[in-house]
Amino acid sequence: MLFKTKFIPLAIALAFAGSAGAQEVVKIGHVGPVSGASAHLGKDNEQAAKMAIDDLNAKGVKINGKAVKWVLVPEDDGADPKQGTAVAQKLVDAKVNGVIGHLNSGTTVPASKIYFDAGIPQISPAATTPQYTKQNFNTAFRVVANDNKLGGTLGAYAVQKLNAKKIAIIDDRTAYGQGVAEEFVKGAKKALPGVQIVGKEFTNANATDFNAILTSIKAKNPDLVFFGGMDSVGGPMLRQMKALGIKAKFMAGDGVCTEALPRLAGDGIGEGQVTCAEAGGVTADQQKGMDDFRARYKQKFNMDVQLYAPYVYDAVMTMATAMQDAKSAEPAKYLPYLAKVKYQGVTGLITFDPHGDIKDGALTLFTYKGGKKTKMEVVK
Template identity: 35%
Template sequence: MKKSLLSAVALTAMVAFSGSAWADVIVGVGAPITGPNAAFGAQILKGAEQAAADINAAGGINGEQIKIVVGDDVSDPKQGVSVANKFAADGVQFVVGHFNSGVSIPASEVYAENGILEITPAATNPVFTERDLWNTFRTCGRDDQQGTIAGAYLAEKFKDAKIAVIDDKTPYGQGLAEETKKAMNAAGLKEVVREGVNVGDKDFSALIAKMKEAGVTIIYWGGLHTEAGLIIRQAKDQGLQATLVSGDGIVSNELASIAGDAVEGTLNTFGPDPTLRPENKELVEKFKAAGFNPEAYTLYSYAAMQTIAAAAKAANSTDPQAVAEAMKAGKFPTVLGEISFDEKGDPKLPGYVMYEWKKGADGKYTYVQQGS
C-alpha cells in the first residue's frame, strides 16, 4: 500500500513536471551580456525580459508562459555559435538576438538546422536575411538602407567637406562604411581618406595624423561606440577639428562617457525613436521606474518578443516554422508601430533618420532625433 502510494505520488509529480515543461515557450536571448558591448546587451535583454513579463501577465503565448534563457556571446562569433548550440540543446524555440551582425550570421545557421527562429533587434548587415534561410528576421533596418540615408545626408550637408571613411573591419562596420561610401560617391562626394582599424584598438594617433594632413573635416565611422568615443576624444586632443558621423552602432550613452565634451555635435543614423511615441509613454516610465533607461535597442527587442507572441497567436501554434510563415503573412502591432515582413524576413518600417549629440538640461550628453 505504501509502495503504491509512493508510486502514485511520483507519477503525479512526473506528470506535473512534464506538463509545466510542455507549457513553457522557451525563448533564448543572445547578446553581449559582458564585454565592451555589454551596454547593448543590457538593452536587448531588458527589452526582451519586460516584453516577456507583460505577455505572460496577459496570459502568455496561446496560454503558455514564456521562459527566457540567456546566452552571453561577448560579441564574439565563435562564442555566438557556442551559445547557439547550447540554446539548441536546451530546447530553445525562438531567439531574440544577437546584437552583432558578425555573431548573428553564423549563429543563424545553427538555429536553422535545429528548427529555431531568430529575430534580431540590432543586426543590420544585409547578408543576415539574404541567404534564403527560413528562420531569419529582424525588427531593425539594414545597412544598405542606412548607408543610403547617410551617404545622401553627407553629400547634401557636407558637399564641400573633406571626408575620411573609417571602419572597424567587422561585417557590420565595414558593410555600413562601404554602403555609405557608395551612396556618397554616387552623389558626387569623394573621400580623401579610406582606412580600417581593429576592434579593441586604443591609440589612433597615426590615423588622426593622417587625417590632419589630408585636411579632414568629417569622419564617417563604421563601427561601434567603443572605438568611436576614443577617436572623437583623441581627434580633439590632437587638434583635428572634425565632426564624426556614424550609424546605429554608437547609440549608447556610453559614447559620451568615453568621448567627453568632444562628443557634442556628433551625428548618427538610427530608426525613429520609439520612446517618443505617445502610446509608449507608460512603458517607458515602467522601465525608468525600474532604474533602466530604455534607449536604443530596448524597444526593438521588446518588439521582437511581441512579434513572436502575435505571430504564434495568428498561427495558433508555437512551432517555429509555423510562426515564421505567419510572420511573413501578417501584420502585427508593436511598440515600433505595425510591423510586417517581406519574404526575406526584413521589416517594413519607417526608414532611418539623423540624430545629433547634445547636452541636456541635466548636463549630460545624449543623441537627439533631429526635428524632435
C-alpha cells in the same frame, strides 16, 4: 492487497490528470554581448527581453487557449563570432522555441546558420548587415532597417545637408563596421558624384589608440569623418580627434548612436558635431508609446534605454504573436505565421518582406547637444 491494487491506479490517474493540466513552457532565447566593450548595449537588450517576458506572463498570454509559462533563456556572445556560434548551439540543444538576437552583425550571421539548420526562428533586433537576410534562411528576420538604407541615407545626408566635399572613412573591420562604411560611400557618391574620399583607414573593435590614423587623416583636411563601428571605439576616437585639433564633423551609424557616447567621448563630443542614425524610428503619432516604454523601462531597471531595447521588446512580442496566430509554439508550426505576422509595436508596425527584412524600415537621425542625444528627424 485489495487496498493496494485500488490505490496504485488512482495515484497514476491523479499524476496523469496533473500533467494534463500543467502549463506549457515556452522558452525564448536571447543573445547579446553582456561582457566586453559592448556589454552596456547587450545588457540593454537582455533587460528589454526580460521585460517582454515578464509582461507576457503578467498578462497571462495563452496559446491555443492554454496557459503558458514564458521563460527567457539568456546567453552572452561577447560580440565574438566563435562565442556566438557556441551559444547558438547551446540554445538549440536547450530546445528553445525561438531566439531574439544577436546584437552584432558579426555574431548574428554565423549563428543564423545554426538556427536555420535546427529550424528555429530568429529575430535580430539590431544586426544591420544585408548579408544576414541575403542567405535566404527562412528562419531569419529583423525588425530594423539594414545597412543599405542606413549607410546610404547617411552618405546622402553628409553631402546634401552637411555640405561635405572631402570625407575620410574609418572602419573597425567587423562585418557591421565595414559594411556600413561601404554603403555610406556608395550613398555619398550617388548623391554627389564629385565628392572626394580623401582617406580610408582601418582599426579594430577593441582599439584605444588612434593617433596614427587620425594624424594621417588630419593631413588630408577632411570636412567630415565617417566611422563604421561601435561607441566603445567611437567615443575614444572623438576624444583623440579633439586632442589633435581635427575640426571635421563626425558621422556614424547606429553602433555609435547611443546614450553612452557623451560619457565615452568626454569633451570630444562637441556641440552638434556628431551626426548618427538609429536603424529604426517612430513617427510623431507613435512617440507617446515610445516615451511610455522608456519610462517603464527606467522604472523597472533604474537606467535609461541605451539603444535597441524597444526593438528587442517588440521582437519578443512579434514572436509571441506569431505563436498565438499559429496556435502553437512549435517552431515548424509558427514559422509560416511569423513570415506573415502583423504586430503593432512600440516601434511601429512590424511586418516582414519575403527576405525577412522589416517592411518600410525607418531611420532616425540624431546629434548631441549639451551632452545629450538629440533627435533630428525620422527618415522613411
